[in-house]
Amino acid sequence: MAPSSAAATDVGLVERLRAVRPLVREHAPRAERERRVTPEVVAALTEAGVYRMNVPRRYGGYQTPLRTQVDALAEVSGGCGSAGFMALIQAGCAFIASLFPDGAQDEIFTGPDVRISGTLIPDATAVPVDGGFVVSGTSPFATGSPYADWHLLTARVEKDDGPPDVLWTAVPMAGLEVLDDWDVSGLAGSGSNSVVARDVFVPAHRVLPVGPLLGGVFPSKANADDPFYRMPVLLLFCAWTAPNALGLARAALAEFTERIHHRGITYTFHERQNEAGVTHLQAAEAAMKISCAELLTAEFVARIEAVAASGEPYTLQERARIRAQSGYVTRLCKEAVDLIGSASGASSLHRGVPIQRAVRDLNALSLHSFVNPTTNLELYGRVLSGLDAGTPFL
Numbered sequence: 001m002a003p004s005s006a007a008a009t010d011v012g013l014v015e016r017l018r019a020v021r022p023l024v025r026e027h028a029p030r031a032e033r034e035r036r037v038t039p040e041v042v043a044a045l046t047e048a049g050v051y052r053m054n055v056p057r058r059y060g061g062y063q064t065p066l067r068t069q070v071d072a073l074a075e076v077s078g079g080c081g082s083a084g085f086m087a088l089i090q091a092g093c094a095f096i097a098s099l100f101p102d103g104a105q106d107e108i109f110t111g112p113d114v115r116i117s118g119t120l121i122p123d124a125t126a127v128p129v130d131g132g133f134v135v136s137g138t139s140p141f142a143t144g145s146p147y148a149d150w151h152l153l154t155a156r157v158e159k160d161d162g163p164p165d166v167l168w169t170a171v172p173m174a175g176l177e178v179l180d181d182w183d184v185s186g187l188a189g190s191g192s193n194s195v196v197a198r199d200v201f202v203p204a205h206r207v208l209p210v211g212p213l214l215g216g217v218f219p220s221k222a223n224a225d226d227p228f229y230r231m232p233v234l235l236l237f238c239a240w241t242a243p244n245a246l247g248l249a250r251a252a253l254a255e256f257t258e259r260i261h262h263r264g265i266t267y268t269f270h271e272r273q274n275e276a277g278v279t280h281l282q283a284a285e286a287a288m289k290i291s292c293a294e295l296l297t298a299e300f301v302a303r304i305e306a307v308a309a310s311g312e313p314y315t316l317q318e319r320a321r322i323r324a325q326s327g328y329v330t331r332l333c334k335e336a337v338d339l340i341g342s343a344s345g346a347s348s349l350h351r352g353v354p355i356q357r358a359v360r361d362l363n364a365l366s367l368h369s370f371v372n373p374t375t376n377l378e379l380y381g382r383v384l385s386g387l388d389a390g391t392p393f394l
Contacts (some may be wrong), residue, residue, distance in 0.1 A: 001172070004027070004046045004113045005047060005330060006046065006047055006048065006052060006112070006113060007049055008060075008188065009062065010049060010052070010053065010064040010068060011259055012060035012356075013025065013048065013049055013050075013053075013062070013064065013068060013072050014068060014071045014072050014075060015251070016047075016048040016049065017045075017048050017050060017072050017075040017076055018075050018210075019042040019048075020041075020076060020079075021079040022206070022279055023040065023041060023044055023075070023390070024041050024045075024076060024079030024080045024083050025078075025079040025080060025085075025354070027040060027041050027080065027252075028079065028081075028082070028083070028189065028354065028361070029351060029352065029357075030189075031080060031082050031083065031188075031189025032082070032188045032189045032351075034187060034189070034225060034358065035182050035188060035191065036146045036147070036182075036189060036191030037080070037082060037083045037086050037144075037189055037190070037191060038188075039147075041080070042115075042147050042196050043082055044188050044219075045076065045083070045087060046113050048073060050073075050087050050091065050111050051063065051087075051091065051094065051112075051114065051367055052064075052077065052099065052113060053068075053069050053072065053091045053094070053280070054069075054091050054092070054094040054095035054114045055094050055098070055109060055112050055114070056098050056105070056109065056166070056222070056223060058106070058122035058222070059109035059111075059112055060111070060112030060281050061094075061109070061112045062112075062160055062226045063226075065205050065305070066239055066301055066304060066305050066308075067301055068307065069091070069239070069240065069243075070107055070239060070240075070243045070246075070297065070301055071243070072243075073087060073088050073091070073240060073243035073244065073247070074243035074244075074246050074247035076106045076247065077243055077244045077245075077246070077247025077248055077251075077252055078247035078248070078251040079247075079251070079290040080189065080372075081187055081244060081247070081248045081314045081357065081358065081361030081362070081365070082188060082189030082190040082191075082242045082361070083189070083190075084188050084243070084247055084248075085143060085187050085190045085244050085361075085365070086143055086144040086147075088240040088243070088244055089117065089118070089143040089144055089240075090116055090117060090143070090144045090148070090166075091240065092118075092233075092236065092237055092240050093116035093117060093118040093152050093186070093320060094114070094116050095229070095233065095236060096116075096118065096152055096168065096233060097109070097116055097152065097170065097243075098217065098220065098223055098227060098229055099149070099207050099208060099213065099218035099219070099220050099223065099231070099233075099259050100168075100170060100205075100206065100218075100220060100355035101205045101206075101208075101220060102209075102220055102221055103205040104170055104205050104206040104224045105220065105222070106149070106172075106207070107116070108150050108170060113151050114149050114150065115144060115147055115148050115150075116148060116149065116150045116151070116152060117142045117144045117145040117148035117150075117151045117152070117173075117195070118139075118151060118152030118153070118154075118168070118297050119139050119140065119141050119142055119143075119152075119153075119154055120141070120154050120168075120210070121139065121140060121141065121154055122154040122155060122156045122164070122166045123137050123138050123139065123140065123154075123274075124136060124137025124139060124153055124154065124155040124156070124197055125137050125155055125156050125157075125158065126155035126156065126157050126167055126169060126202070126207075127131060127157075128157065128330075130204070131149070131203055131204060132201060132202050132203040132204045132207070133157070133167070133169065133182075133201075133202050133204075133207065134199055134200065134201055135153060135154070135155050135169050135171070135197045135199075135200045135201075135202050136197055136198055136199055136201075137155065137196070137197060138179075138194050138195070138196050138197075139151065139153045139154065139194060139195045139196075139197070140194040141192045142178075142192060142193055142194060142195045143190050143191065143192040143196070144190070144191055144192075144273070145173070145178050145191060145193050145195050146178060146193060147191065148173050149172070149173060150170055150171065150172055150173060151170075151171050151172075151173055151176055151195055152168045152169070152171075152208075153168070153169050153171050153176070153195070153197055154166060154168055154210070155167050155169055165209065165211065165284040166209075166210040166211060167207050167208065167209055167210060167236060168207070168208040168209075168213075169202040169207055169208075169209060170202070170206040170208075171197060171200055171202060171206075173195075173323055175197070175200050176193075176195045176196060176200070177195065177196040177198070178193050178195050179193055179194040179195070179196060179300045180193065181193055181194050181368060182194075184266075184363070184364065185360050185363075186236070186360040186361050186362075186363050186364025186365070186367075187360075187361050187364040187365065188360075189279075197338070204233065209394075213233065214234070214392050214393070214394075218234065227308045227309060227311070228289075228308070230308060230311070230315070231304055231307075232304075232319070232334075234263070234323075234370075234393055234394060235304055235314075235319065235322050235323075235394075236258070236304070237370060238300065238322050238323055238326035238370075239256060239297075239300070239301050239304060239326070240326070241326060241365065241370070242297045242301075242326055242329045242330070242369070244365055245292060245329055245330045245333035245334070245362060245365055246290070246295065246297060246310070246333060247370055248333065248337065248358045248361055248362055248365075249286075249289075249290045249293065249332075249336050249337050249362070250290060251320075251354065251358065252336070252337045252340050252341075252354070252355050252358040252359075253283070253290060253336065253340060255353075255354050255355050255358075256283065256340045256343065256344060256355060257274075257283060259273075259344065259348075259353075259355075260273035260279055261273075261274050263345065263347065265279075265345070266277035266345065273345075278343075279343065282339055282340070282343040285339060286336040286337075287336075287337055288333070289332045289333070289336040289339075290331050290336050293328075293329040293332040293333050293336075295331050296325045296328060296332075296364060297325075297329050298345060299325065300322045302324045302327065303318070303322065304322070304352050316383055316388075316389060316394070317383050317384070319389075319394035320379050320380040320382075320383040320384075320389050320394055321380055323370075323376045323379060323380065323394060324376045324377050324379065324380035326371065326376065327372060327373035327374075327375070327376030327377060328373055328376070328377070330362070330365055330371050330373055331366065333362055334362040334363065334365075334366050337355075337358050337359055337362050338359060338362075340355060341355055341356065341359040357361065368392070378390075379391060379394070
């Protein structure tokens with residue numbers, strides 16, 4: 001990992017990312033073709049400091065306030081949904097790495113711009129051995145893996161009695177194989193390839209048990225009392241994915257309201273689309289859906305920050321509500337962009353028109369198992385109905 005000249009603090013982070021957004025937008029079609037974010041964009045994001053947002057300050061990181069992270073990720077996503085998704089996953093994985101034992105953090109954070117990929121899909125297995133575990137298996141959907149320095153590979157430890165234990169294991173990318181298997185229709189440039197571990201030894205200090213983590217227990221002593229790292233990881237992923245949807249939707253609306261001045265509506269008397277009443281209704285409805293999504297995001301992000309500051313515990317209903325809000329934000333943004341896409345005419349199908357890419361990217365985001373609006377609403381509805389949530393992932 002080459003050192004960067006990123007600013008020492010997150011002051012001006014959002015503005016720095018706004019300044020590189022034209023580059024991110026310009027490279028979005030190439031990212032789709034190459035199925036990964038371009039090296040030029042990765043370098044620009046690194047220089048802006050996006051990978052430092054969740055890195056501990058003692059390693060040169062920012063520990064950026066959550067609201068600022070949301071604004072920062074929305075800027076990246078507004079230029080390219082794939083670049084924004086890669087940034088949010090790698091920033092999130094840096095937060096998770098900060099919960100590992102301190103010795104592991106010393107190995108991982110050799111610089112504040114380290115890039116970490118990871119998933120929470122326990123398809124690999126971990127076999128206990130003297131001093132650690134031997135890990136084998138595939139980790140699919142490893143977003144940003146082509147550019148990662150480390151990977152947080154989720155593995156199962158099978159037991160004779162009861163369900164397996166699930167571990168996050170920190171593995172240098174040099175010890176893993178990245179498969180060339182990412183070829184999809186949405187978020188196509190995110191580089192979410194599968195990575196494969198073949199009998200990789202992982203020392204015990206580079207292991208983070210997932211079960212205790214979901215209950216708020218993690219082994220880092222240096223970060224144990226820091227309110228920043230007491231924020232629940234899964235609720236943070238709700239906050240990190242929301243700006244991906246918001247950035248895409250805002251950019252699509254801006255593109256739409258610019259295009260309507262330069263095109264008509266074929267087979268009608270409207271020589272300029274912006275003069276048609278139906279366009280006024282479409283633009284307004286899309287804008288209102290995006291505004292509602294912004295308000296929902298602001299509400300649950302403020303709640304996460306307030307609880308972090310006060311140290312009070314979450315209720316089950318609060319956790320389920322935040323996950324539902326996150327899914328509903330994505331639904332609203334998807335509905336807005338689907339409306340914009342349907343109002344943009346056949347000319348918008350050209351790959352050079354960003355609206356068609358936003359439609360596909362938001363469809364992909366809404367299918368993510370942790371973001372899916374239908375699933376998240378069901379979980380919240382169960383709790384509202386007096387049942388358990390039906391999942392520990394809250």
